[in-house]
Amino acid sequence: MNMVVIMKQTFDTEEKITIENGQIVKDNVGSIMNPYDEYAVEEAVKLKEEHGGEVTVITVGPPEAESALRTALAMGADKAVLIENEDQPLDEYSIAKVLTAAINNREYDIILGGNMSVDNGASQVGPRIAEELEIPHVATITKLEIDGESVKAERDAEGDVEIIESTLPILVTAQQGLNEPRYPSLPGIMKAKKKSLERLAIEDLNVTEDDLQSKSKAVDHYLPPAKATGRILEGGLPAQVEELVHILHEETKIV
Amino acid sequence: MSNLPQTADVVIIGAGLMGASTAYELAKRNVKNIVVLEKNAIGSGATGQSSGVLRGHYSYELLTRMAVQSLETFQHSNEILGSGVGYQPVGYLFGVDHVNIENLKKNVEMQKRNGVNTGLVTMDEVKEIWPELDTDHFGAFAFEPQGGYGDPVLTNQAYADAARALGVIIKQHCGVKRIITSEDGSAIVGVETTNNHIISTPRVIVAAGIGAHHLMKNVGVNVPIKGQRAQLIYISPGGSKKNVPSFGDFMHDQYIKPEVSSGHLLLGNADHADPQYIDPADYDADKYLKHATEKAIEKAIMKFINCFPSLENAKLLASYSAAYEITPDGIPFICGTPIEGAYLCTGFSGHGFKITPCVGKLTADLILEGESKQEGIDLAPFRLTRFEENDLLKPAHPYTTTVNSHV
Numbered sequence: 057m058n059m060v061v062i063m064k065q066t067f068d069t070e071e072k073i074t075i076e077n078g079q080i081v082k083d084n085v086g087s088i089m090n091p092y093d094e095y096a097v098e099e100a101v102k103l104k105e106e107h108g109g110e111v112t113v114i115t116v117g118p119p120e121a122e123s124a125l126r127t128a129l130a131m132g133a134d135k136a137v138l139i140e141n142e143d144q145p146l147d148e149y150s151i152a153k154v155l156t157a158a159i160n161n162r163e164y165d166i167i168l169g170g171n172m173s174v175d176n177g178a179s180q181v182g183p184r185i186a187e188e189l190e191i192p193h194v195a196t197i198t199k200l201e202i203d204g205e206s207v208k209a210e211r212d213a214e215g216d217v218e219i220i221e222s223t224l225p226i227l228v229t230a231q232q233g234l235n236e237p238r239y240p241s242l243p244g245i246m247k248a249k250k251k252s253l254e255r256l257a258i259e260d261l262n263v264t265e266d267d268l269q270s271k272s273k274a275v276d277h278y279l280p281p282a283k284a285t286g287r288i289l290e291g292g293l294p295a296q297v298e299e300l301v302h303i304l305h306e307e308t309k310i311v
Numbered sequence: 312m313s314n315l316p317q318t319a320d321v322v323i324i325g326a327g328l329m330g331a332s333t334a335y336e337l338a339k340r341n342v343k344n345i346v347v348l349e350k351n352a353i354g355s356g357a358t359g360q361s362s363g364v365l366r367g368h369y370s371y372e373l374l375t376r377m378a379v380q381s382l383e384t385f386q387h388s389n390e391i392l393g394s395g396v397g398y399q400p401v402g403y404l405f406g407v408d409h410v411n412i413e414n415l416k417k418n419v420e421m422q423k424r425n426g427v428n429t430g431l432v433t434m435d436e437v438k439e440i441w442p443e444l445d446t447d448h449f450g451a452f453a454f455e456p457q458g459g460y461g462d463p464v465l466t467n468q469a470y471a472d473a474a475r476a477l478g479v480i481i482k483q484h485c486g487v488k489r490i491i492t493s494e495d496g497s498a499i500v501g502v503e504t505t506n507n508h509i510i511s512t513p514r515v516i517v518a519a520g521i522g523a524h525h526l527m528k529n530v531g532v533n534v535p536i537k538g539q540r541a542q543l544i545y546i547s548p549g550g551s552k553k554n555v556p557s558f559g560d561f562m563h564d565q566y567i568k569p570e571v572s573s574g575h576l577l578l579g580n581a582d583h584a585d586p587q588y589i590d591p592a593d594y595d596a597d598k599y600l601k602h603a604t605e606k607a608i609e610k611a612i613m614k615f616i617n618c619f620p621s622l623e624n625a626k627l628l629a630s631y632s633a634a635y636e637i638t639p640d641g642i643p644f645i646c647g648t649p650i651e652g653a654y655l656c657t658g659f660s661g662h663g664f665k666i667t668p669c670v671g672k673l674t675a676d677l678i679l680e681g682e683s684k685q686e687g688i689d690l691a692p693f694r695l696t697r698f699e700e701n702d703l704l705k706p707a708h709p710y711t712t713t714v715n716s717h718v
């Protein structure tokens with residue numbers, strides 16, 4: 057069975073993010089593999105361990121995105137493809153077109169991706185690729201079983217669990233809870249540095265000018281408002297309730 | 312800042328390990344009206360990033376004495392400070408290459424002379440201490456059973472709590488914008504906080520880590536201190552023996568600190584041959600890399616694999632980058648300045664934790680007595696003017712592996 061994982065390098069959201077002139081300042085901020093993609097890589101490696109086959113990880117991004125691919129290789133992926141793009145502004149529509157072109161000529165039984173990237177949070181690229189390839193897809197999965205050609209997935213549907221049956225080939229996107237991504241071993245990290253990595257330019261792929269035209273535009277970036285400090289109400293219970301009601305009516309005007 | 316006084320007998324800038332221990336020692340000696348101003352939180356600077364390794368091993372006799380004197384506080388912190396500081400006597404193993412065997416012997420003799428419980432250990436003994444360690448590369452080892460590590464943040468908090476109990480005011484999230492001097496610049500008259508509150512005081516102790524550079528520059532004193540990037544990784548060692556010691560690997564210039572609770576290991580670089588500095592202004596503005604580079608991670612992994620080739624299941628858990636408060640010779644400033652009433656207690660260059668208890672006492676001595684009252688510990692090597700006087704502290708038997716003033 058052959059697995060393709062679509063993945064992305066994002067900035068580390070645990071670090072302090074600053075915005076200047078409507079753009080995120082990337083200096084001094086670390087880059088990591090999108091955390092949801094870690095679940096996808098882990099699941100692909102587990103499928104390989106169970107069913108055999110090969111795991112190929114693919115990303116569209118700047119040359120530095122190589123390090124996220126190398127992390128996937130250290131986790132157990134076999135091949136990595138870096139579609140280099142530094143200047144072309146791409147959105148989910150155009151990235152899906154590019155990735156589809158890259159996947160189209162490869163053998164795959166299942167395509168896995170993260171349910172969203174923590175930087176843009178669009179959740180679109182995976183389902184768009186499935187549509188382009190005309191294969192079924194299941195998003196935000198928390199469990200996956202493959203038996204022959206049949207696929208059974210559980211998905212997180214706003215807190216409920218949906219159980220979906222389908223067939224290969226299929227595309228799934230991973231939700232937290234699908235698995236516990238492994239930490240790469242130290243020898244694995246060193247070996248991954250030597251594994252071959254295929255570098256492509258967008259021009260190498262079968263995409264049209266039109267495919268690369270973004271359909272959406274980010275007009276602004278801003279940080280969420282700073283959290284106000286909390287307040288601890290004092291006194292007996294009746295006094296606290298009275299004060300809380302007062303705050304809700306008069307200060308926050310929520311009720 | 313209504314709850315800040317208008318006047319103080321002493322203002323200490325910075326509530327890291329050094330500011331807190333100095334405040335405590337001064338209060339213990341009956342100094343009243345001590346105010347500590349901290350721009351962030353207690354332990355938020357180098358202290359909060361510290362690995363916390365404890366050892367008596369130095370090639371500098373003076374620093375060994377300071378570490379020996381300090382050990383008692385780590386061992387008996389409950390009695391002395393009133394709370395625990397996470398002291399873990401897992402032992403400290405120190406290994407060198409063949410070229411440095413003689414230096415190690417001489418230094419261990421010096422350390423023993425000064426009261427360190429230490430001694431050379433044979434390769435067979437090392438195999439018992441840490442079976443997975445490949446001793447073949449090494450020339451010789453020393454071992455201190457009472458070394459190990461402590462928790463720098465708990466230590467900082469313990470000093471802060473003990474100081475508060477003696478009446479010291481510690482104000483967090485209250486930075487010092489500037490030190491105020493008399494019109495002719497010759498003496499301290501006060502400090503102004505970032506909220507424009509002025510405290511009049513005849514004495515200021517600058518224990519602001521890297522921040523000391525900027526504060527003193529504004530009053531015309533050059534304190535050569537800057538940030539130096541330190542990159543660290545956390546690993547899970549896989550099948551290693553539990554209960555391993557802290558390990559100074561001076562074959563590869565790397566140190567390892569075990570975490571007793573999880574069995575994880577922290578690997579820190581001790582190679583100062585190619586330092587990456589952070590300008591104090593960038594440090595103050597929080598503009599520096601907080602993550603380890605791939606190159607640094609790779610280097611740390613290679614060194615570890617070299618030492619522990621059998622630990623094939625070791626896993627990389629996390630990595631981060633911090634900043635040492637480094638001086639040109641790696642030796643701190645505990646001294647007065649050309650400005651009357653302005654004192655420095657800063658620049659501990661990545662090895663201040665283990666000597667903290669002694670530093671608090673020395674700084675209190677400096678301010679109250681004008682000289683050290685700690686036996687065998689002279690303050691002269693810590694003076695600001697040592698560079699222009701070309702009179703630097705030198706170890707009798709330095710290790711050749713790197714330009715390494717940490718050891």
Ligand SMILES: Cc1cc2nc3c(=O)[nH]c(=O)nc-3n(C[C@H](O)[C@H](O)[C@H](O)COP(=O)(O)OP(=O)(O)OC[C@H]3O[C@@H](n4cnc5c(N)ncnc54)[C@H](O)[C@@H]3O)c2cc1C
Nearest residue numbers: 325327329350356357358361362364487520522663664665
């Ligand atoms: C990565 C790392 C590993 C280390 N490992 C070890 C080890 O294993 N063993 C060991 O012995 N030592 C170690 N050290 C060294 C030791 O931790 C430090 O030397 C020690 O913590 C320094 O304490 P400090 O109080 O001088 O500095 P800091 O902890 O930096 O405190 C200075 C304080 O001053 C405050 N400040 C700065 N400017 C202002 C201002 N204008 N107004 C108000 N407040 C201000 C800062 O916010 C900060 O809290 C390590 C250090 C690092 C960085």
